[in-house]
Structures are given as C-alpha cells and as structure tokens.
Amino acid sequence: MPPVAQFTLTFGLVAIPVRLLAATSSHRIGFRQIHLQDRGRVRYTKICELDEHELMPEDIVRAYEVGKDRLVPITDDDLDNLPLPTAKTIEVNGFLDLAAIPGEMYDKPYFLAPQNAGANKPYVLMREALARSGKAAVGKYALRGSENLGMIHAQGDVLVLQRLRWPDEVRSADDAAPRQSVEITDEELNGALGLIEALGDVDMQQMHDEYSRAVQELIEAKMEHKAPPRAREPEEEADVTDLMTALQRATEQARAERGEDAEVHHLAGRTPAKKAAAGKKTAAKKATAKKAAAKTSAAGKAATGKSAAGKTAAAKKAAAKKGAAKKSAAGRSGGSGKRAG
Structure with missing residues (x-):
C-alpha cells in the first residue's frame, strides 16, 4: 500500500526511518447528489465573490480571517516549511503504561513500517522493548497541516502509531454520570x-456492517428493477x-x-x-x-459378631448336653450288666 508519509522515529539516540501506512479502510458507500426529476448530477461551482469568475482548484488557497475584510493567505508551501521539529520526525518524549491512556483519547491508527533494510534492527529493538515493558511511547508529529499527538505500541510483529486527541480536546465525563444516587x-x-x-x-471476526450490506442489496435491486428489500416488522x-x-x-x-x-x-x-x-x-x-454410614456399618458388624457368638455358645451347650446324655446312658447300661452277673 502507498505510504501516507515518511518520518524518522527517534528513540533516544536511535533513529529509525519509517513509513506511515493506513491501518484501516472504510466500506462506507458513497452517494452523489442528483436532480430527482431528470437525474442530472448536482455540481458545486466555486465563484469569486468579487469578480464572480469561476475558480479552478489551483486558484484557491487557504486564508485566515483576522478581522473584517482582512484575510491572510496561507499556502501549502508555508505549512510545509514551518520551523517545527516534528515536521519530518516522530520524537518520543516519554512512555506510559498502555492501560493508562483513556480510550476516549484514541483517534486514527496507522502502521509504522521500516523504510529500508537498515531500519529493521532498530525497529525490532523498539518493538520488543515496548512489548516486554507493556508501555507505549508518546510523541508528536506533523501531518496534513497540523501537529498531532501520537502513541506508539507493539502489536504482534509491527509498531502501531495511534493518533491521540490532545488532552484539552477531551471533555469531562462528569455530565455523563447519573445525577442521582x-x-x-x-x-x-x-x-x-x-x-x-x-x-x-465475542468473536470480533464475526462482526460485520449489516447496514452497508443492506444498502448494497438495495442498490442491486434498484439496478435490476426489483422490489427493494424491506425491514422485518419488529x-x-x-x-x-x-x-x-x-x-x-x-x-x-x-x-x-x-x-x-x-x-x-x-x-x-x-x-x-x-x-x-x-x-x-x-x-x-x-x-x-x-x-453415619460408617457408624451404621460398624454397628451392623458388631451385631453380626454378637449373633455369631451367641450361636456358637448355644451350639457348645447343645454339644455338652449330648455328651452328658451319652455318658449317662453308658453308665446305666454298665450297671444293669453287673447286676445281671
């Protein structure tokens, strides 16, 4: 992709030639204005209010109004040659924890890429140092007629320059909070x-712009003279x-x-x-x-043991009785024999 601009990123005494690349694109559908009756395109003609002549782009420059009917012209060359240290340089002024930068200060992101092979090593050095420290480098740079505040942080294999809003451009959030307890x-x-x-x-890869898709379907239906899609009733x-x-x-x-x-x-x-x-x-x-189960089990075992002991004692008593009966019977038999003799 063509670079937006080229800078020298200064990191202490380290200078890194970098290219500024657009990190985002827009899928917003653009429209033209037409005259509804005959579909003629509406054009804007720039006319000088003094001589009423139509002007071409090269005839027009910026001007700053300092009073009634007093304008100071400012050309592109005037802006490009401003004596600013940030004109061609992104100078790192210090570092902040990435989480310490409030989200409302974030503006437009850019990718920073090394300009040549010689810039690769210092580029990787800065990227790894930022990644390990968890910090972001903060500095200023000039782009398109204005000086900007930027934050540089490591993201994967690249350095990202996040344009920030100036602190005094961020409004206080006090009016947004509920006024009652x-x-x-x-x-x-x-x-x-x-x-x-x-x-x-949320899987961010599954997030899509449904509005742009619906507008595209509307355009295609109009081109094919079909009924345009309608919204479902809620x-x-x-x-x-x-x-x-x-x-x-x-x-x-x-x-x-x-x-x-x-x-x-x-x-x-x-x-x-x-x-x-x-x-x-x-x-x-x-x-x-x-x-409780253990106690029940122990009690059951104890009861089982007592039952078995009782059965054993009863069996012993029965055996003793049988033995005594046998002895008694033998004694009687012997006495009868002696008397007979």
Missing part, C-alpha cells in the same frame, strides 16, 4: 454477571419493568441460543461467596452422611 443490590449485580457469563465472549415483546425478571429472561434466552440449559435456577441468589458457602455445606452434609 442509585442503589444496586447484590441480587441485581449477580443477575447482570450471570447474563454476561451466558452471553459469552416482534412484539412483553413489557418487562422488573429488572430481575428482565435479566433472568435475557439469560435464559442467551443460554438457549448457545444450546445450553435454558432454565436458570436462583440466577441472582448466589454470590461467589454464597456459592462457596453452599459448597462447604454440601461437603459437610456428605461428610456427615459418610460418618
């Missing part, structure tokens, strides 16, 4: 956290005024769309601490049940 319950907060978990992470949804009900329904819908169990039980009733406590209670109940 708002109470949020743990139940409501956990309901919102449950919805975030149910929706899951589905009527029940008016949900209760915040918890809305969160629970949204969570159930998100889980159903992801193929998960759509039912959400006690969606907002448990914080992580409550879940941990519930887990401890469950573990305690299981431990108690195991102890």
Whole structure:
C-alpha cells in the first residue's frame, strides 16, 4: 500500500526511518447528489465573490480571517516549511503504561513500517522493548497541516502509531454520570454477571456492517428493477419493568441460543461467596452422611459378631448336653450288666 508519509522515529539516540501506512479502510458507500426529476448530477461551482469568475482548484488557497475584510493567505508551501521539529520526525518524549491512556483519547491508527533494510534492527529493538515493558511511547508529529499527538505500541510483529486527541480536546465525563444516587443490590449485580457469563465472549471476526450490506442489496435491486428489500416488522415483546425478571429472561434466552440449559435456577441468589458457602455445606452434609454410614456399618458388624457368638455358645451347650446324655446312658447300661452277673 502507498505510504501516507515518511518520518524518522527517534528513540533516544536511535533513529529509525519509517513509513506511515493506513491501518484501516472504510466500506462506507458513497452517494452523489442528483436532480430527482431528470437525474442530472448536482455540481458545486466555486465563484469569486468579487469578480464572480469561476475558480479552478489551483486558484484557491487557504486564508485566515483576522478581522473584517482582512484575510491572510496561507499556502501549502508555508505549512510545509514551518520551523517545527516534528515536521519530518516522530520524537518520543516519554512512555506510559498502555492501560493508562483513556480510550476516549484514541483517534486514527496507522502502521509504522521500516523504510529500508537498515531500519529493521532498530525497529525490532523498539518493538520488543515496548512489548516486554507493556508501555507505549508518546510523541508528536506533523501531518496534513497540523501537529498531532501520537502513541506508539507493539502489536504482534509491527509498531502501531495511534493518533491521540490532545488532552484539552477531551471533555469531562462528569455530565455523563447519573445525577442521582442509585442503589444496586447484590441480587441485581449477580443477575447482570450471570447474563454476561451466558452471553459469552465475542468473536470480533464475526462482526460485520449489516447496514452497508443492506444498502448494497438495495442498490442491486434498484439496478435490476426489483422490489427493494424491506425491514422485518419488529416482534412484539412483553413489557418487562422488573429488572430481575428482565435479566433472568435475557439469560435464559442467551443460554438457549448457545444450546445450553435454558432454565436458570436462583440466577441472582448466589454470590461467589454464597456459592462457596453452599459448597462447604454440601461437603459437610456428605461428610456427615459418610460418618453415619460408617457408624451404621460398624454397628451392623458388631451385631453380626454378637449373633455369631451367641450361636456358637448355644451350639457348645447343645454339644455338652449330648455328651452328658451319652455318658449317662453308658453308665446305666454298665450297671444293669453287673447286676445281671
């Protein structure tokens, strides 16, 4: 891609010749203005208000109005030859943690690329140093008639120059915050956290500009003299005024769309601490049940042992009785024989 500009990136005593490349493109569809009746194109003619002559682009220069009917012309050469150290240089003034730069300061991104083979080593050195430190280099540079504030950070194998807005261009966010005190319950907060978990992470590669696609389909339908596509009627949804009900329904819908169990039980009733406590209670109940089972088993074994001991004693008693009966019978038999003799 053609470079937007060329600079020398200065990093201490290290100078890196770099090319500034556009990092983004737009798929926005451009339109022309026409006269609806005959479809003639509407053109803008620039006329000098003094002599009323039509002017060509080369006849027009910038001017700064310093008073009534007093204008100071400023040419492109005047701007290009300004005595600024940032005219052809991106000078690093210092470093910041990347996370310390607020998002509202971010403007347009560019890629920085080495201009030649000799710039490769210092380029990689700066890239690796920024990547390992987690910091961004901050400096100024001049581009297209203005001086800009820029932040340079490592992204993969390249250095990215992020144009920043000047700090005094960023408005205070005080007017954006709610003006009244708002109470949020743990139940409501956990309901919102449950919805975030149910929706899951976003795959940025799946995000597309549906509006531009619809406009392109409209243009193609017009070219083929077909009926243009129409928007679907929005589905009527029940008016949900209760915040918890809305969160629970949204969570159930998100889980159903992801193929998960759509039912959400006690969606907002448990914080992580409550879940941990519930887990401890469950573990305690299981431990108690195991102890009870062990006691029952031990008692059963003891009962079984007593039963077996009882049976053994009874058997011994029966055997003793049988032995005594036999001895008695033998004694009687011997006495009868002696008397007969």
